[in-house]
Amino acid sequence: MSVIALGAIPLQVFARATKAFEATKLDSVYRELFGDLPIVESSDIKLDIPDIAENGAVVPVTVATTIAGAEAIYVVIDMNPNPLSASFKLTQFSAADVSLRVKMGKSSMVRALVKTPSTIYMTGREVKVTIGGCGG
Amino acid sequence: MESRPVKMRGKVVNGVAEIKVLMEHPMETGTRRDEAGAVIPAHFIEQVTCEHNGNVVLTAEWGTSVSKNPYFAFKVNQAKAGDTIKVSWTDNLGESSEGSLALK
Numbered sequence: 001m002s003v004i005a006l007g008a009i010p011l012q013v014f015a016r017a018t019k020a021f022e023a024t025k026l027d028s029v030y031r032e033l034f035g036d037l038p039i040v041e042s043s044d045i046k047l048d049i050p051d052i053a054e055n056g057a058v059v060p061v062t063v064a065t066t067i068a069g070a071e072a073i074y075v076v077i078d079m080n081p082n083p084l085s086a087s088f089k090l091t092q093f094s095a096a097d098v099s100l101r102v103k104m105g106k107s108s109m110v111r112a113l114v115k116t117p118s119t120i121y122m123t124g125r126e127v128k129v130t131i132g133g134c135g136g
Numbered sequence: 137m138e139s140r141p142v143k144m145r146g147k148v149v150n151g152v153a154e155i156k157v158l159m160e161h162p163m164e165t166g167t168r169r170d171e172a173g174a175v176i177p178a179h180f181i182e183q184v185t186c187e188h189n190g191n192v193v194l195t196a197e198w199g200t201s202v203s204k205n206p207y208f209a210f211k212v213n214q215a216k217a218g219d220t221i222k223v224s225w226t227d228n229l230g231e232s233s234e235g236s237l238a239l240k
Binding site for chain 2: 016017021057058059060062077080081082084085086087088089090091092093094095097098099100101102103104133
């Protein structure tokens with residue numbers, strides 16, 4: 001359910017994308033979340049994250065986009081044991097602009113993906129972690 | 137254990153509410169071990185729901201790699217002073233908490 005296009009329907013309850021969160025490989029995450037939808041690089045996604053994270057336990061991330069029809073935002077950390085970190089389901093009443101803090105076990109590509117009904121848009125940044133954060 | 141209420145701050149800028157949220161939660165990954173070597177069970181917020189005057193405007197699903205005591209910020213369109221923003225969470229053990237804010 002959670003990967004079905006929401007449109008303007010204000011769904012109250014979402015089935016959790018458990019398999020995507022439990023996946024250990026990037027391609028499994030993509031398959032669970034997006035099926036066969038194409039993933040293309042986009043410069044219309046703003047991913048704010050430090051180039052060097054001194055403390056991998058607390059890495060601030062902001063994702064914002066101007067892509068029309070954005071339904072959901074995903075934060076993916078390639079080298080974490082479970083790459084999918086967070087997803088945000090948008091509505092017409094929420095701006096496509098979210099911030100959170102994530103844990104990174106080691107240096108990794110961090111990706112922000114934006115889902116539209118037909119296409120997944122992506123941007124990524126390499127983040128160097130000096131002290132890993134998956135020990136807590 | 138009673139969960140602590142969600143702390144929130146917010147302001148309206150040109151009709152858009154900018155909301156900042158702090159949640160108290162251990163966000164245990166399930167891979168750490170305690171001093172005796174026993175695995176500390178996973179304990180993390182799975183779902184976050186954001187409401188504007190009672191309507192769901194954004195939901196989030198999180199995994200174990202969201203940081204301990206999560207900070208989360210989001211924006212609500214078509215907001216004005218007096219509106220209510222509510223944020224609630226549930227975790228993988230069925231615990232939950234919430235907080236709300238009247239916009240100024």
